Every structure is written in structure tokens, then in C-alpha cells.
Amino acid sequence: MIDVTIANFEAEVIEASQTTPVLVDFWAPWCGPCKVIGPLLEKLEADYAGRFKLVKIDSDQEQQLAAAFGIRSIPTCVLLKNGQPVDGFMGALPEGQIKAFLDKHLPSAEELQAEEAEADAQDALAEGDLSSALEKLQQAVESAPDNDDARFDLVKLLLELGQDDDAKVAFAPVIAKAAGVRRLDSLQRWMAARDAQAEVANPDARAAELRAAIAANKRDFASRFALAQLLMAYNQWTAAMDELLEILMRDKAWNEDLARKTYIAILDIIEPPKAKVAEGQVPPEDPTVATYRRRLSSVVLS
Secondary structure, eight states: OEEETTHIIIIIIIIITSSSSSEEEEETOOOHHHHHHHHHHHHHHHTTTTSSSSEEEEETOOHHHHHHHHSSSSSSEEEEEEEEEEEEEEEEEOHHHHHHHHHHHHHHHHHHHHHHHHHHHHHHHHTOOHHHHHHHHHHHHEEEETTHHHHHHHHHHHTTOOOOOHHHHHHHGGGGGGGGGHHHHHHHHHHHHHTTTOOSSSHHHHHHHHHHHHHHHHHHHHHHHHHHHHHTTOOOHHHHHHHHHHHHHHTHHHHHHHHHHHHHHHHHOOOOOOOOOOOOOOOOOOOOHHHHHHHHHHTTTT
């Protein structure tokens, strides 16, 4: 629990709430109910073990802050996320009601563990420690099976490591919803491309055969898409997107929009994780992803 004044409000509340929900307890020394709820909130902060941060503001001493939040009676508690108030309550509520309020807005302990494991995995990837990254991502998915971002990163890494069977096992729980979740659909398209080439004994010879067919007929979209899938299977991303763009320039809706959907899948796969940046700044976009997004827009909108 931290006592907040106008001097440290920005750091302890606004900035802190960008990463952890902050519960602000407006109180005053003379307030009887405040003395009841105060220790209870401190107990819950300890019980919730980092899922939220508790701060206290003396509404008599910090009238400017109390006025900014429109405080009319105390105790009043306000929960902030990402620098903005999201909900609150007045009065000395019993513990059960406060827990219900918190549980409505806070990530579960499992979700928090998953987020921490995923962040550790990205750090490990940045350091080239693939085994640690894989272990952390597996922990993240086990902690929060519904965390699609963690599952995406896990399956992607398994595919990059050539562990296709393990990737399929990790992907199996979300197959049913993959069509409705774009990034999961993108992984499924990548796995399909890899499966399609599994029986190709000589990829170079197959690529030469497909290029010969395309040279003979620029509108042989089936051969051009097969080449794009071959390139995609071997992680030759930009070359695959170049072939898909050739299809789109000639027939945007070919085969139920297959070329555009596959192109978008590649962009999802090659886009690196968003870097952490200072508040108010926009993460830099990967130059290759940015270039190929613009190319897709120029073709689709032309």
C-alpha cells in the first residue's frame, strides 16, 4: 500500500496502471468506515499477490485529486487500467463483494503467470536461448490454455524448430476455432503448406518445374500458388509473397480469395513480437512487414 499525493500521482497511479491495475482508496483520518475497509484492502492486496496495486489518497489533504475523480463521499475506491478509471465502488463493502469486484476486472492468477512466462520467453528468444523460450511458452499455455497469443508463439516456435508433430499437438485444442481467429488460421495455413511439401523428394526440382509452368502461362494460378506454398514451407517468406502478389494483380478473388488470405497469414507469421516502448510511443514496425503490407494494399485497392 502506498500513500499517494499530487506529487507522485503520475508515477504511482497513471504510469503504474499501464502494467498493473491500480486500486485507489480515497479516505480521511476522521472517517470510521475508512478505518474498516482500509485493513481489508491491504489484506486483499497481499492475498491477490501482485494482481493489483493498492494506493491510498487522503481526500482532505489531496482535494485536487479528490475533485478530479469527482469524489462525493468516502470511502470511495476507483480502479484504473492503462491510465484510465474503469470502475469503482463506495462504502465499506464486505470482503466477498470487494473480491467479486476485483475478480470482475483483474486477470486471473493463471493469466498473470502466462503473461509473465510469455514475456520471459520473448526475452529468451531475443538472447537466442530457444530451449528456454520453448519451456516458458509451454508454461504459458499450460497456465492459460485460452491465451491464443501464447499458443500462437508456442506453435510458431515449434514449427521454426522443425518439430511439426509437437506443433500439431499444441495446436489441436484450438483447431475448432482456428477459422475464426486470424492468427490461428495463419498457423494452420503454414502447417498445411508444410504438409503439402512433406512428400516432395526434391524441392529444387519441384520449384523449377512450377516456374517452367508459370513461364509458359502467367495465369497458371494453381502452379503459382503451389510454388508459393513450397516457398512458404521452407520459410522463404518474401519470395512466397511475391508469387501471391502476382496472382492478386491478375485476379484478386481467385479461388475464394485464397492468395490474399495466404499472404496475410505470412505477414502474421513473420511479424516479430511488439517491442516494449515508453508510454505514448508506438512500437516500430518491422521494415519487411511494413513494405509487404503496403504492397498488398496497393494491389488490393487498385
